Amino acid sequence: MIDIDEAISASHTSIENGKAPVLSIRNLSVGPDSNSTAAILDDISLDLYPNEIVGIVGETGAGKTILARTLLNLLPSGLSITSGDVRLGDRMITSLNEKQLQSIRGKEIAFIGTNAKALLDPIRNIGTQICRVLQSHQKISDQEAWAAAISFLHRIGIVDAERRVKAFPHELSGGMAQRVVIAMALISQPSVLLADDATLGLDATVAIQVLDLIAERARRSNLSVIMIAHDINIIANYCDRIAIMRDGRIVELAKVTDFLSSQQSAYGKELMEVATTKTLSEPSITHIDSGPIALVEVKNLVKTFAGKTPGSEVRAVDDVSFRSERAKRWLWSVKADQARPQ
């Protein structure tokens, strides 16, 4: 078992340069309200330094998303922090009230998940949406904002920006929408960006553009990033340090360069082995469960957007509930002996 506290201080030496961390997570544990002993996050400690990109990897269910949500104090109902704290500079996020948290979310700590398109307003073109964000940050005319929106699209690599600025979200590809949303999040100049599988599902070229955009901002402006990814190659290319999570714990924390040459934990070694595996054989399928399980369950969903006149709103989804079931559950597995190192 590695000593995480030792690893935290060892991994900081060349990064911190005497600077205080932007975000500091100390002995953070999260569990279900009903059972305080079943930890979902278990004693997590991690510091994020100015301009640093820390990558988090780990298997499904390791607690990566719950960690990101805890950093915004935005846990799903039924879960709560059982111990520890999170500090943003000198403010303890875990003890702020909802109003104070709202002034932090999106402005000081931005979160980008997998489906960025869902964050865009479907009934307004993207130019109008970018203008709105720009004008909420600086006093500029509509005309100036529109010109800035076009140059903004150019800068994030969207070709034919003059035409695209008038496009509605449904007219954008997933990659374009993801870049627009990330760039819009960056207009607020947050000090921390939480990117949770932000490039999952994008094709490789677009994923690289999105990641380049994030990395460029981290290097050139005052942005620190927690980059959650399934792919160790992403971490290797973009991050300064890597944190490996398993069962709600950080089991290894190291500088990426050190990790790539030698992994301290058995799980870290396992992940590296998988990452360097060239080809996998056809997956085998095992039927493991025949009971009905919910694929999707939606309860009393309401989604509103601001209307055209001040104070009005469009109710796009009004109290929708449904449940979709699948009769069987299948487990896809690749036998370890079928994987061949490169």
Ligand SMILES: Nc1ncnc2c1ncn2[C@@H]1O[C@H](COP(=O)(O)OP(=O)(O)OP(=O)(O)O)[C@@H](O)[C@H]1O
């Ligand atoms: N609302 C909830 N109530 C109870 N448990 C939850 C809730 N949301 C998530 N969990 C549990 O918390 C654990 C961590 O989930 P989380 O979504 O953080 O995993 P993850 O590492 O992000 O996985 P993935 O790689 O699939 O995104 C899982 O065991 C999950 O079942």
Ligand SMILES: [Mg+2]
């Ligand atoms: Mg997740």
